[in-house]
Each structure stands twice: as structure tokens, then as C-alpha cells.
Amino acid sequence: MLTHVISQPVVAADVEPTAESPFYIAMVGQAARPRTVLKHDDTFLVIDSHGDLGTAVGADGLFNADTRYLAKLQLQIADVQPLLLGSNLRDDNSALTVDLTNPDIYRDGRLVLAKDLLHIVRTIFLWRGTAFQRVGLQNHGDAEASFDLTLDFDNDFADLFEVRGSVRPRRGEFVSRRLSSSEVIFEYRGLDHATRSTIVTFDPAPADLKVNRAVYQITLAPQQTVSVFVAVSCNKPAAQKLLPFFRSLLAHRREMRQTTSGGTTIETSNDIFNEVLCQAMADLNILTTETPQGRYPYAGIPWYSTTFGRDGLITALQMLWIDPRVARGVLRRLAAHQATAVDPLNDAEPGKILHEMRGGEMAALREVPFAQYYGSVDSTPLFVMLAGLYVERTGDDATLKELWPAIEKALGWIDGPGDPDRDGFVEYQRATEQGLQNQGWKDSYDAIFHADGKLAEGYIALAEVQGYVFAGKRLAALCARRLGLIDRADQLDNQAERLAAQFERAFWCEELGTYALALDGEKRPCKVRSSNAGQLLFTGIVRTDRARLVATDLMRPHFFSGWGIRTIACGEPRYNPMSYHNGSIWPHDNALIALGLARYGFKAAVENVFKGLFDAATYMELRRLPELFCGFQRERRRGPTLYPVACAPQAWASATPFTLLEAALGVHFNADHREIRLVNPRLPAFLNMVVLRDLRLGDSSVDLRIRRHGEGVSMEVLRTDGRIQVSIVLAR
Incomplete structure (x- = not known):
């Protein structure tokens, strides 16, 4: 057997993260070839337009449970790269098809194969931890064609955080070897004592197989077709047999149809908006993952393809009107992983709801704190809020009874550790230097600041979080009444009323005509115009007279770019339309604001936000709204400016078109009276x-x-x- 030992696997980039943000996602250059993503359950693939992996520094690869299982797979014909004809993702995101052809091929200065005679089709899909690929070749010439087909492949078992830019002083042991004339295995024994393996299987067996190269000697008569099949499996036992390519593909598509049926379907008079909706639903379907507690929408690819509390809760909330089953899976999974003890490294406290889960080596070793990390100030009130909205939407008392102990524990955290100084507001401060500095949805290190640009310090009370608590307690009171807990319901209602009055006194900024972004550790308001005030409308905590002022301000040009509402208004300190959170446009943020505008009756403003984001989607690849885009002012005859490392697809961005339609139509449900209004x-x-x-x-x-x-x-x-x-x- 051939053995290939690598002492230092190649990682994506040797880049030190910024001092201010230890989990910064490095951006070291734009990939020359566009990238496409595929996903099935806990496995995802980032692949270029030619069907290759590893042609540029970045997130290319086959990943499973936050580890890269294949870093390189590149195809050549006669030692040259094929020419791209086209690359198409199937409408349901189930498979990528790449059409290639040969360039002019010379040997010893003599043309032996003229260009455009070979049609090469690569069909790629993921199913049950394996990336399947068929390479189909057909000779369209009038003479026999002989050439070598070469597949170069390699792996590094890089942790996802290494791919993002983290540098590790030590790694485990990596070995690769041939298992047979048609199989190669890569094995990695991690410092966490876990063994991870990748098996690359070729059918038929190549003429020559080494630990990182397979060579086929192909001869095609005129019009003859031949196929080469490659399967790359994550942690597959060597003795386990894979289903053939076509049987696996049919089983995968049949499984997708079964798991995605049962929700509301939407068709409109606008063909382009129909495309936006179809792509959004296809993206939500691939991001949604089977878990022991039900289907859960993973946050986004490539960096957030795992269970995130906040993202899952907001996505489920956005989808609640057309498919409440998503909310049930999210609530049950987060209840199962609710914190039970104090753990400063994980920012965990009893009753707190998860921020994120990670399954990689660095998380297992606690080199990053995210194995089960609870550094999110809003996941817990959002959990209570979604539970109440789910019951209101469905009347599902059985699930309410199952969830009620977790709801009470979450309320206990809100009134206890979540309010460390007992001033009535939920606040955060990371427990260790390893944790996230900011723990709301705007979690960049520089996202929370004062009117002079100085970063807020100490325990921070975010505006929208108080709104989530208010709405959560109101909804929990309704749930308590359903369970016959009348005294508890009255207590929760009274707490919500007191919070609303206290919030108005502490957060309203008369000189701004809107609410402060946050209170810092000294209870000083961060007097900054931010989209957080728009999310307050969604929660219902805002006084009616002030709601109009907030709504009017959000639709002025310093906020509304023409494409959407910026996270920070133009002219505020730290405003930067190219930043992650300080002036960019986030579709999900706009969607929640639209629900708030609709709540207070500002339907003309809802229409403006809806149109802006729809127009933006028409310029996006695949009509897919990304995680965020830049906040530059809209100009005639040009589209929005993209943000370079935005995730696409991203769950709450994908859910946004449905939420905007919900806001426009004003859809409300009363399950007890079987009424839709x-x-x-x-x-x-x-x-x-x-x-x-x-x-x-x-x-x-x-x-x-x-x-x-x-x-x-x-x-x-x-x-x-x-x-x-x-x-x-x-x-x-």
C-alpha cells in the first residue's frame, strides 16, 4: 500500500484575527471562480463553477460537523483545465450540473484534439454524508479521441475556525493510504482523540491511483459516451457499501419531496417575485436539518451551518404563518439544550437558551468556546416569544405542556441572572475574554457605541432585547392562562406593563425622536439612530404616539437607502455602509421592522421596504437575498453593492420574502376560533x-x-x- 503522511496540513489562510474580534472571518481575496453551495443535513459543500475544489484560498471544501473532509478535487483533461460552458444549480438546490469542454490540446507542438469536441458533464449532489459525482464524457468529433482524465484530490481536516483564519500551534496526526485499486482513505487522529476519516471511491477503478491522484486513460469513438463516478464519504466505515450514483440521486430527491411537503405554497402575478420565493424556499429546505428534536433551520453556509439559537428562532418566527412545524422543531431542540449550570467559558447560566453548537476539534478542546455556547442575550426572550406565538398560531396545547418547564426556566433567567443589577432590564457582559464581546444580533465588537463614537462598556442593555422580553412575557401570560395558571398569567402581564413604562423613561431620546440603541453599564443611553428602534415596533412595546415618529425616521434617506433600511443611519458616528453592522442592510432586520410597521398600521412604509428588497433581489445571483449587503444609496440603473463574505444562503435572509408578504397582507391567526384574518x-x-x-x-x-x-x-x-x-x- 502507498502511504502519504502530512505533518502540517494546508489551511485556508495564515491570517491573524483582529485583536478586537477573536472570531473575525478573514477576507484575503476574491475567488476567481464563482462558488456554489450544496447541503444535506450536517454536510455541506462549497464548490466552484467548474465543479472543482481548492482552486483558491477560502472556504472551498466538503465539510461535516465543522470539519473539512475534502480540501481539493480538481479535474484536468490531458493535463489542461477544461473550458466552462455553463454551471447550473437545480431549482430545488439538490444538485449542481457543470458543462465543460476541451481547449485545443497539443502534444509535441502538434494539435491532437481540437477545442469543443468533448462534452464533459459533472453532476454533483450530497446525501447522507457523501458527495456523489458523475463525470460524463462524450466525443462529438468525427474521429477517435484519446486522452488522460486526471483527478487531483487532497485533504487537511481543517477545523472550520481554521478555515476562517484561526491559527493553531498544534494539530493531530494525518495519514492517507490506498485501500484498493479504487479507494483512498484520509485519516486524522485529532488532539481531541477523535478519529475522522474520508474515503474517496472511484468507479470504475482508474488506470493509476495514488493517494492524491487518479488517472483514467480514455479512448472515445465518435459520439461514444463514458462515465466516471466519484464518491467522497465522511466517516464511512470501510466495509460499508454505497448505493450507486443514480439510485442515490433518486432516493435523495424522493426524500427531499417527502420532507418539504405540507407547507403553504405561494404564487403571484409577478414572475420574478415567484422566482425569488422559489429560491428562498429551496434555500430554506436545504438549510433545514433533521435533528433528534425535529427539523431545524441551520443559520447559513459556509460559516454558520449548525444550530444557532437566535437565527433558528427568528427564522421560525418568520416562517410561522406558512409552516409552524419549523417553530416546533426549533423550540423542542433549544429546550433540550437549555443551560442547566453556570459555565463562564460557555457564558452559560441556568435557563439560558443556546447561542450556537459546534462539533469540530477546536470546540471539543475548548480552543473556541462554541461546543455549546450561550453568549446570546436575546435567544432566551426570543424563545419565550416564539413559544407564545407558536401556541397562538396553532393552539397546540400538547407542545405547550411539553415546553412550559423550559419557558419557566427561561423566564427565571430573564428575571434573575439576565438582570444582574436588578434594574428591570436584561443585560449582558461576556464572562471571559474568549466569549463574544457583543451578544445581541449585532455582535461585531464595534456595534454598540455612543453618540461620540466611543464603544459602550460594562453591562449593556440593548433596546430591542427589552422589547423581546415585553412581548415574551405578554405571550407567556396567554400560555399560562391556557394552562389554568391564572395568578402566574396576571404576574407576567403586570411585569410586562411595568417594563414598558420603565423602558419609555430610560430609552426614549427626545432630541433624536427615536429610542436609544442601548444603555451602557452606567445606565447612559447610547444616543444613536439605529434599526434596533424599528425592531421595537415589531415587539409592541412602543407607545402609539412615538411609533409614528420612529416609523417616519426609518423611512427618511439617512436610514432608507432605496434598497432597505440601514442598521445605522447615515451621519451617525461609526456609520460605514461597507461595515458588517454599522450601516449595512440586513434583509431579516428589514423583515422584522416591516412586521412592526404593519403592527402600528404604517402599510405605505411596509410597501416601500417590500419593494426595495424585492428590487435588490432582482439583481442578486439566483434571485437570492444574501445575509447582508452594503448600505450605499440607491442609484438609477445600477444594483446594490454586495458584501464580500456574506453567507448565501442564510436562513433568515431566505425567510425574508415570506415575512414581507405576511406584513403586507397583515395575516393573523386565532386557532381557538379557527379564524384567519x-x-x-x-x-x-x-x-x-x-x-x-x-x-x-x-x-x-x-x-x-x-x-x-x-x-x-x-x-x-x-x-x-x-x-x-x-x-x-x-x-x-
């Missing part, structure tokens, strides 16, 4: 009609057609199944 419904000018099919409430469902008539709408019930009532409510 459209409150002040309004459609933007680019939508003349929306059809909702299989909109479910309990065991009943309805199909609706909504048509736009100027600023009003009409509704037609197309079908009902079971007992259900649908109405339009016009409220002032």
Missing part, C-alpha cells in the same frame, strides 16, 4: 395578485386569491377543507 391588507405595486394554497390552521386549510385594487385588496376563497373562517379586517 387579513388586517389592513395591502399589496405593493409590483404584485397584482397573490394566491395562497393550503394555508393551514389546525386540521383545516384554505386556498385564497388576493387581488390588488389601488391601495385596497379583494379576497376570494378558492377552496376550504374543514371548519375555517377567513375575513378582511380594516382597522384604524
Whole structure:
């Protein structure tokens, strides 16, 4: 057997993270070839437009549980790279197809194969921890074609945080060897004593196989076709047999159809918006992962393909109206991993809801604190909030009874460790230097600051978190009443009322006409115009008279760029339209703001936000809204400016088009009365009609057609199944 030992595997970049942000994602250069992502459960693949891996420094690779299982796979014909004809991701994200052809190929200065005679098709998909690939070759020439097909491959078993830029002083032992004439294995014995393995299988066996290269000697008659199959498996026992390529592909697609059926489908009069919705749903489907507690939307690829508390909760909230099953899976999983003890390294305290989970070597060794990390100040109130909204949406008392102990523990954290100085506000400060410095959704080190640009210090109370607590307690009170806990319900309602009054006194900034971004450790307000105030509208904590001031400010040019609402208003200190959190545009942030605008009746503003993000999506690749994009002012005849390391797909960005439609239509559910109401419904000018099919409430469902008539709408019930009532409510 051949053995290939590597003492120092290649990592993505030898870049020191910034001192201010120990988990900074390095950006060392733009990849020359566009990248595509595939995912199935805990495995994902970042691959270039040619179907290759490892052609540039970055996140290329096959990853499983936060570890890279293949870092390089590159195809050559007669020792030259093929020419790209086209690269297409299947509409449901299940497979990538790449069409290639040969360049002019010379031997000893003589042309032996003219360009464009070979058609090379690479079909790639993921299923159950294995990346399957078929390389199909056809000779379109009128003469026989002989050439070598070479596949170079390698691996490093880099932890995802190494790929992101972290440098480790020590690593485990890495060995590769041939198992047979058609299989190579890469093995890594980590410092965590776990063994990780990659098996690369070729069918048929190549003419020559080494530990990092397979060579096929191909001869094709005119019009002849031949196929080469490659399977790359993560932690597969060597004796386990894989299903063949085509049987695996059919099983994968059948499984996808089964797991994605049952939600509401949406069709509109706008073909481009239909494409946006289809891509968004396809992205949500691949990001959603089977877990022991139910299906859970992982946050995003490549950096966040794991269980994140905040991201999962907000995504489930956004999808609640069309598929409440997502919320059930999220709530059950987060309840199962709720903190039970104090652990400063993990920022854990009893009752706290998870921030993120990681399965890589660095997390296992606590080189990073994220194996089960709880450094999120908003996950816990969002958990309570989503639980209440889920019960309100579904009337699912069985799940409520299952979740109630976790809800009470979360409320205990909110009123206890979450409010360390007992001033009535939930606050955060990381327990160790390894933790995240900022623990709201704007978690960049420089995201929370004062009007002079100075960073906030000490225990920080974020504005929107107080809103989440307010809404969570109101909804928990409704849940308590369903369970017959009347005294507890009254207590929660009283707490919410006191919080709302206290919040107005502490956070309202008369000179700004909006709410402070946060309070610092000395209770000084951070008097900065931020989108956080918009999320307050969503929670309902804002006084009605002040809601109009906030809404008006959000739609002024210093906030609204034409594409969306910026995280920080233009002109504020630290404003930078190219920053991660200080002036960029986040689709999910805008979606929650739109729900808030709708809550207070500002439907014209909802329409503006909806149109801006729809217009932005029309410029995006695949019509896919990314995690964020830059906050530059919109200009005629040019699209928005992209943010270079934004995740795409990202779960809460993918859910945004559905949330915007929910806000526009004003969809409300009353499960106990089997009633669906459209409150002040309004459609933007680019939508003349929306059809909702299989909109479910309990065991009943309805199909609706909504048509736009100027600023009003009409509704037609197309079908009902079971007992259900649908109405339009016009409220002032």
C-alpha cells in the first residue's frame, strides 16, 4: 500500500484575527471562480463553477460537523483545465450540473484534439454524508479521441475556525493510504482523540491511483459516451457499501419531496417575485436539518451551518404563518439544550437558551468556546416569544405542556441572572475574554457605541432585547392562562406593563425622536439612530404616539437607502455602509421592522421596504437575498453593492420574502376560533395578485386569491377543507 503522511496540513489562510474580534472571518481575496453551495443535513459543500475544489484560498471544501473532509478535487483533461460552458444549480438546490469542454490540446507542438469536441458533464449532489459525482464524457468529433482524465484530490481536516483564519500551534496526526485499486482513505487522529476519516471511491477503478491522484486513460469513438463516478464519504466505515450514483440521486430527491411537503405554497402575478420565493424556499429546505428534536433551520453556509439559537428562532418566527412545524422543531431542540449550570467559558447560566453548537476539534478542546455556547442575550426572550406565538398560531396545547418547564426556566433567567443589577432590564457582559464581546444580533465588537463614537462598556442593555422580553412575557401570560395558571398569567402581564413604562423613561431620546440603541453599564443611553428602534415596533412595546415618529425616521434617506433600511443611519458616528453592522442592510432586520410597521398600521412604509428588497433581489445571483449587503444609496440603473463574505444562503435572509408578504397582507391567526384574518391588507405595486394554497390552521386549510385594487385588496376563497373562517379586517 502507498502511504502519504502530512505533518502540517494546508489551511485556508495564515491570517491573524483582529485583536478586537477573536472570531473575525478573514477576507484575503476574491475567488476567481464563482462558488456554489450544496447541503444535506450536517454536510455541506462549497464548490466552484467548474465543479472543482481548492482552486483558491477560502472556504472551498466538503465539510461535516465543522470539519473539512475534502480540501481539493480538481479535474484536468490531458493535463489542461477544461473550458466552462455553463454551471447550473437545480431549482430545488439538490444538485449542481457543470458543462465543460476541451481547449485545443497539443502534444509535441502538434494539435491532437481540437477545442469543443468533448462534452464533459459533472453532476454533483450530497446525501447522507457523501458527495456523489458523475463525470460524463462524450466525443462529438468525427474521429477517435484519446486522452488522460486526471483527478487531483487532497485533504487537511481543517477545523472550520481554521478555515476562517484561526491559527493553531498544534494539530493531530494525518495519514492517507490506498485501500484498493479504487479507494483512498484520509485519516486524522485529532488532539481531541477523535478519529475522522474520508474515503474517496472511484468507479470504475482508474488506470493509476495514488493517494492524491487518479488517472483514467480514455479512448472515445465518435459520439461514444463514458462515465466516471466519484464518491467522497465522511466517516464511512470501510466495509460499508454505497448505493450507486443514480439510485442515490433518486432516493435523495424522493426524500427531499417527502420532507418539504405540507407547507403553504405561494404564487403571484409577478414572475420574478415567484422566482425569488422559489429560491428562498429551496434555500430554506436545504438549510433545514433533521435533528433528534425535529427539523431545524441551520443559520447559513459556509460559516454558520449548525444550530444557532437566535437565527433558528427568528427564522421560525418568520416562517410561522406558512409552516409552524419549523417553530416546533426549533423550540423542542433549544429546550433540550437549555443551560442547566453556570459555565463562564460557555457564558452559560441556568435557563439560558443556546447561542450556537459546534462539533469540530477546536470546540471539543475548548480552543473556541462554541461546543455549546450561550453568549446570546436575546435567544432566551426570543424563545419565550416564539413559544407564545407558536401556541397562538396553532393552539397546540400538547407542545405547550411539553415546553412550559423550559419557558419557566427561561423566564427565571430573564428575571434573575439576565438582570444582574436588578434594574428591570436584561443585560449582558461576556464572562471571559474568549466569549463574544457583543451578544445581541449585532455582535461585531464595534456595534454598540455612543453618540461620540466611543464603544459602550460594562453591562449593556440593548433596546430591542427589552422589547423581546415585553412581548415574551405578554405571550407567556396567554400560555399560562391556557394552562389554568391564572395568578402566574396576571404576574407576567403586570411585569410586562411595568417594563414598558420603565423602558419609555430610560430609552426614549427626545432630541433624536427615536429610542436609544442601548444603555451602557452606567445606565447612559447610547444616543444613536439605529434599526434596533424599528425592531421595537415589531415587539409592541412602543407607545402609539412615538411609533409614528420612529416609523417616519426609518423611512427618511439617512436610514432608507432605496434598497432597505440601514442598521445605522447615515451621519451617525461609526456609520460605514461597507461595515458588517454599522450601516449595512440586513434583509431579516428589514423583515422584522416591516412586521412592526404593519403592527402600528404604517402599510405605505411596509410597501416601500417590500419593494426595495424585492428590487435588490432582482439583481442578486439566483434571485437570492444574501445575509447582508452594503448600505450605499440607491442609484438609477445600477444594483446594490454586495458584501464580500456574506453567507448565501442564510436562513433568515431566505425567510425574508415570506415575512414581507405576511406584513403586507397583515395575516393573523386565532386557532381557538379557527379564524384567519387579513388586517389592513395591502399589496405593493409590483404584485397584482397573490394566491395562497393550503394555508393551514389546525386540521383545516384554505386556498385564497388576493387581488390588488389601488391601495385596497379583494379576497376570494378558492377552496376550504374543514371548519375555517377567513375575513378582511380594516382597522384604524
